[in-house]
Amino acid sequence: MSDRIDRVPDDKVDGVEGWHRLTDDPDVRGVEAVRPEDGGPWQVIAYVAEFLRVDPLEDELGAAMPDALRAVPGVTAVAQEDREVWMVSGDPSGEALVRAAATVVDGLAGRARAYIDGLD
Secondary structure, three states, X not given: XXXXXXXXXXXXXXXXXXXXXXXXXXXXXXXXXXXXXXXXXXXXXXXXXXXXXXXXXXXXXXXXXXHHHHOOOOEEEEEEEEOOEEEEEXXXXXXXXXXXXXXXXXXXXXXXXXXXXXXX
C-alpha cells in the first residue's frame, strides 16, 4: 500500500493550499485536504465515503474520521459538511490532516473494497 502524501501544486489547487494522498486504489484509499482561499476551515475529503451507504461501514467511517482529525495538533473543531467532506477549524498541517484521514480509510479499506466491488 502506498502512503505517499504530496502537496498539490499551487496552480492545481482550488484554494490556497492542498494536500493529497497518491495511492494505488484512490476510490477507497484516496484522501485530500484543501484550505480555501477565503481562509475558512480546511476541507478534508475521503473519496470512499461517496460509495459507503450501508452500515456498519458508513457509521464506522463517520465515527472514526472526526476523532482522527481532532487528534491532529492545531485542530480546534471538526464537523461533517457532506457525505465525504469534513470541515476542520484551527491551524493544523494539511499534510497531518491527510495522514490522519488516511489512517481511517486504511482501517476500512478491505471491507470497503469488497463492498464497492459488489456494487458492479
